[in-house]
Amino acid sequence: MALIVDALSWALLIAGVVLGITGAIGTIRFPDFYTRVHASSVTDTLCALCIIAGLILQAGFTLVTVKLVFILLFLWYTSPVATHALVRAAHHMGLPPYLSNNASADAQKGKS
Amino acid sequence: MIESLINIILFTMLAATSLAVVRLHNLFAITMLFGVYSLLSAVIFVELDAVDVAFTEAAVGAGISTMLILSTLVITGHHEKNPKHGPWLPLVVVILTGAVLAWGTLDMPLFGSLDNPIHQHVAPRYIQDSPEEIGIPNMVTSVLASYRGYDTMGEVVVVFAALIGVLALIGINEKKCAKRQYSSDERPPRPVLQVMSKLLIPYIMLFALYVQFHGDFGPGGGFQAGVIFAAAIILYTLTFSLDDAFDLISPRVLRPLAAIGVLIYGGTGIVTMLLGGTFLNYSVLAGDPKSGQHYGILAIEFGVGLTVATVMMLIFYAFVSRGEKGKVE
Amino acid sequence: MTEHLPALQVIIPLLLAPVVFLFNHARLAWILSVLVSWVGLLISLSLLFAVNDGEVIRYEFGGWEAPYGIAYKVDRLNALVLLIVSAMAAVIFPFSWQAIQKEIPPSLHVIFYTALLLCLSGLLGMAITGDAFNLFVFIEISSLSTYTLISLGKDRRALTAAFQYLIMGTIGGTFILIGVGLLYILTGTLNMADLALRIGEYEAQESRTLQAAFAFLVVGIGLKLAMFPLHLWLPGAYANAPSVVSAFLAATATKVAVYALLRFLFTVFGADYTYDGMHIDYLFIPLALISILFASIVAIFQRGLKRMLAYSSVAQIGYMLLGIGLANESGLTAATLHLFNHALMKGALFLVVAMIFFRTGGTSMRYITGLGKEMPWTMAAFVVAGLSLIGVPLTVGFISKWYLILASIERGWWPITIVVLIGSLIAVVYIWRVVEAAYFKPRPENMPPVKEAPAGMLILTWILVAANIYFGVNASFTAGIAGAVAAELLGGGV
Amino acid sequence: MNIDFVGLYNYWVVIFLMMVGFYTVIAYDNLVKKVVGLNIFQTAVFMMYISASKVDGGSVPIYSESIELYSNPLPHVLILTAIVVGVAITALALALIIRIKEAYGTINEDDIIRMDLEEDARRDKL
Structure with missing residues (x-):
């Protein structure tokens, strides 16, 4: 039983780490601001879920579990709002999104 | 062993972040990276058992300081002019000072050893007696x-x-x-x-x-x-x-x-x-x-x-x- | 209550600052500040008399014994510096009310007094504490309030001067923090007396870490006391701050920094390590000589009176460093004595500047021209204090220089005597420029007529001028204390 | 001399950070960037204290019956104070920068020095 829990927890942790790295790569490699925000949101959601679930399995069911669940809840609550605020601010500043090939020149201008 | 490895990796990341802060020219980006730098410091503090310090650094360095710098940038504008004079003189001064300092560290008490004088004289009293004398665990x-x-x-x-x-x-x-x-x-x-x-x-x-x-x-x-x-x-x-x-x-x-x-x-x-x-x-x-x-x-x-x-x-x-x-x- | 005197010395101004801020009433703030400064003077006098026979007063905060808690330790040196700071406050605080009416907008008067009280308590806390980290905390209290006070100056340059001082002061403060940290890493304690006991082992080994700690502390404190190549912040700060603030800072801030230097060099590291191990004399004597000559010459060419006096302060700090560098009892006596004497003369000179500003609205040479007839008492005070700065016999300036010359002859380095004399001659030149303009040139046509300064301001300035002469004629009290302090510092021990 | 890499690495990074901060303060003209540099410089010192407080195998200094070995709590206390001092200085410095911007119209040190010199030259003509 302990072995299964341990294996599951490690699987979750590794999945979380992979997702986190994916998000980081996306944030660097994607072409413009909006797509980058999109990439980074992976780390806030599924990556956070996997890592915290993995940690819960590691810690066993104690007070720490409750705290971890709270962390997850607040993370899920706040990061979409923060992303929303970020994108909204960028939109209001007049940053054009990267659309199709003929619009891309404008996007490049807006970014620089 | 794994602890030392984490320690070394985190410190290296911190050094890299600080370099990035210096090399950028957009002050908004510098400010946000400085926030990252503070959060990274907070992580290092946790790793070194200083949880109270980490808490404060996260709240103050990443929170309040960043906030204040951003609200200053709203007023002052966020583009840095390129410096007119060359970077060589300050660079030489800094590298020389750093080299002398690094030489000075060679006989420092080593990181983490319990025998260091810092852990011997005053600190044991706080660790052993404070739960009794003051009556609180922290x-x-x-x-x-x-x-x-x-x-x-x-x-x-x-x-x-x-x-x-x-x-x-x-x-x-x-x-x-x-x-x-x-x-x-x-x-x-x-x-x-x-x-x-x-x-x-x-x-x-x-x-x-x-x-x-x-x-x-x-x-x-x-x-x-x-x-x-x-x-x-x-x-x-x-x-x-x-x-x-x-x-x-x-x-x-x-x-x-x-x-x-x-x-x-x-x-x-x-x-x-x-x-x-x-x-x-x-x-x-x-x-x-x-x-x-x-x-x-x-x-x-x-x-x-x-x-x-x-x-x-x-x-x-x-x-x-x-x-x-x-x-x- | 007498056993609490060391704590009360610092805590009364420290806690009155928020009280003043709370009441938010300018005149009340001034009255309270004046009362506090007078009470502080009484406390420091009684402390000085209590320790004058060589006794040491200790005070343990929180009831925790010394290396575990924070302790105050008052010996003659502490008591002397406390007396300098609180005596200057006791004269300058009453003076401030009229002076700030023309220099600081009324809405900021309460804030000015809050900052002034914080600065006073910071300086007093630096001068009394026996704990190395507590010293850092009080350095920062005094520094933060000093930046605020300087930035209240009228000209926009006050802002840049305050910013420059903030950057250099923070680097200095951080260097001190590094030095203290290295000492703590080596010994595991922060109490100065305890550090002195435990440091000997590393001194014998010639530990590099200890040498680094020494260097950081000397450079850090050197930034705070405007040691020659690190003095760049001082002229701008003194020249652009409100006049009262310049007077208070010139008379106290650098003195307290010199005290901190003495405390670390002699009490913590010990005279043997300082001179024989680290050869601080080879560093201080050349720096001191250069600063005496260079800063004095620069002072001649300054347009503004405040800037001139600021450069003269850099030169005077050179005399103190020279006294430390000469490494004998007369030299240290001269340095300690000059702390007190320089406070008296610079305090008086800057108060004169404040009065000139109060009546004419400016302090550059243009405004001083022909003032000798219009403001006779003010300019007479300037002349007497100026003579003291030059070092004419029967003034305090002479006593300090006398001991310096004595020390250089004892050490067998008579060329130093010549430099000291040349420094005095240059001082004659820059003081004479002002006297010439004030007495021997007519008032320019386009300047409005001025009246003599108000009696209250004059009386307070003349108290300092009189002290310049009194302690110059009868130096036995101050020289006695300074001599005992010097013997104690050189003898090591705590 | 035998150099212990792991035992001294933290201090070397501390020195590196200090020098980066120091360089930022002296080499750049933008006042905000100087303040950021000052902060990096101070953080480096925090790292030095906290590195020294760590004991291998030690634990967070909160008393618990099951724990024997704790890290040293005193540097934590000192650095808490130092962090607060740091933010106080940052706030004051930024307020000064705002005023400088309003008074000079720029926060570039070179320009400020130039404006001051020009003003001096004008006053000399008077």
Whole structure:
């Protein structure tokens, strides 16, 4: 039983780490601001879920579990709002999104 | 082994981040990277067992400092001119100094060894006796509030002095804006943000109270609690408007509270003096020295929390009102 | 209550600052500050008399014994510096009310007094504490309030001067923090007396870490006391701050920094390590000589009176460093004595500047021309204090220089004597420029007529001028204390 | 001399950070960037203290019956104070920068020095 829990927890942790790295790569490699925000949101959601679930399995069911669940809840609550605020601010500043090939020149201008 | 590896990796990341901060020219980007740098420092502090410090660094370095730099950039603009003179002279000075220093470290006591003199002389007393003498498990709080309580009072006065400086320099413009909050085009309503932060703010305040009163048992204390409480009001100001925040907590209320916080701390010391102890000797506050210590720490932590929270809010108000409403008349 | 005197010395101004801020009433703030400064003077006098026979007063905060808690320790050196700071406050605080009416907008008067009280308590706390980290905390209290006070100056340059001082002061403060940290890493304690006991082992080993700590502390404190190549912040800060602030800072801030240097060099590291191990004399003597000559010459060419006096301060700090560098009892006596004497003369000179500003609205040479007839008492005070700065016999300036010359002859380095004399001659030149303009040139046509300064301001300035002469004629009290301090410092021990 | 890499690495990074901060303060003209540099410089010192407080195998200094070995709590207390001092200085410095911007119209040190010199030259003509 302990072995299964341990294996599951490690699987979750590794999945979380992979997702986190994916998000980081996306944030660097994607072409413009909006797509980058999109990439980074992976780390806030599924990556956070996997890592915290993995940690819960590691810690066993104690007070720490409750705290971890709270962390997850607040993370899920706040990061979409923060992303929303970020994108909204960028939109209001007049940053054009990267659309199709003929619009891309404008996007490049807006970014620089 | 794995601990040393984590340690080395984290420190290397910190060094890399600092280089990135220096090499960038957009001040907004520098500020955000500086926030990252602070968070990374906080992680290192956790890894080195300094949880209270990590908490403070995260709240102050990544939170308040970044916030203040951003609100300054709103006023000053965020493009750095290219420096006209070459970087060589400062670079040579810096590399030489660094080399001399690195040479000087070679016979430093090694990292992590229990035999180091730093762990031998004064520290064991705090570790072994403070749970008995003070009666609270968090040794950092014991040392902070009791053994070296006078330093902490100085720290509160430093915060107060910063407030005095900011008020002297930029002041808080309390004049109301002529109703532009929700109607004008440049500042449309923000339903998502406003609803969500309304839901969040009570929890932030609750957490601040928890940190304030749980500081004896876990990481936290007056300083961290004060910053978190101020963060709730800052969030409110950002999602609503400065005028709404002034209606909620007016600077006129906050100003005296900042002074009162310092006076609560000092007053505790005066009371202990009158009761026959030396300044800040809480043991005389009650018949039993241990409960005396408890009352004393409770009182001074409250003073710290009050001053820090009010000063942080006031400084934030000062910066934002300068940006939005211009000079104080 | 007498056993609490060391704590009360610092705590009364420290806690009155928030009280003043709370009442938010300018005149009340001034009255309270004046009362506090006078009470502070009484406390420091009684402390000085209590320790004058060589006794040491200790005070343990929180009731924790010394290396575990923070302790104050008052010996003759502490008491002397406390007396300098609180005596200057006792004269300058009453003076300030009229002076700030013309220099600081009324809405900031309460804030000005809050910052002034914080600065006073910071300086007093630096001068009395026996704990190395507590010293850092009080350095920062005084520095933060000093930046605020300087930035209250009228000209926009006050802002840049305050910013420059903030950057250099923070680097200095951080260097001190590094030095203290290295000492703590080596010994595991922060109490100065305890450090002195535990440091010997590393001194014998020639530990590099200890040498680094020494260097950081000397450079850090050197930034705070405007040691010659690190003095760049000082002229701008003194020249652009409100006049009262310049007077208070010139008379106290650098003195307290010199005290901190003495405390670390002699009490913590010990005279043997300082001179024989680290050869601080080879560093200080050349720096001191350069600063005496260079800063004095630069002072001649300054347009503004305040800037001139600021450069003269850099030169005077050179005399103190020279006294430390000469490494004998007369030299240290001269340095200690000059702390007191320089406070008296610079305090008086800057108060004169404040009065000139009060009546004419400016302090550059243009405004001084022909003032000898219009403001006779003010300019007479300037002349007497100026003579003291030059080092004319029967003034305090002479006593300090006398001991310096004595020390250089004892050490067998008579060329130093010549430099000291040349320094005095240059001082004659820059003081004479002002005297010439004030007495021997007519008032320019386009300048409005001026009246003599108000009696209250004059009386306070003349108290300092009289002290310049009194302690110059009868130096036995101050020289006695300075001599005992010097013997104690060189003898090591705590 | 036998150099212990792991035992001294932290201090070397501390020195590196200090020098990065120091370089930022002296080599750049933008005042905000100087303040950021100052902060990096101070953080480096925090790292030095906290590195020294760590004991191998030690634990967070919060008393618990099951734990024997704790890290040293005293440097934590000192650095808490130092962090607060740091933010106080940052706030004051930024307020000064705002005023400088309003008074000079720029926050570039070179330009400020130039404007001051020009002003001096004008006053000399008077």
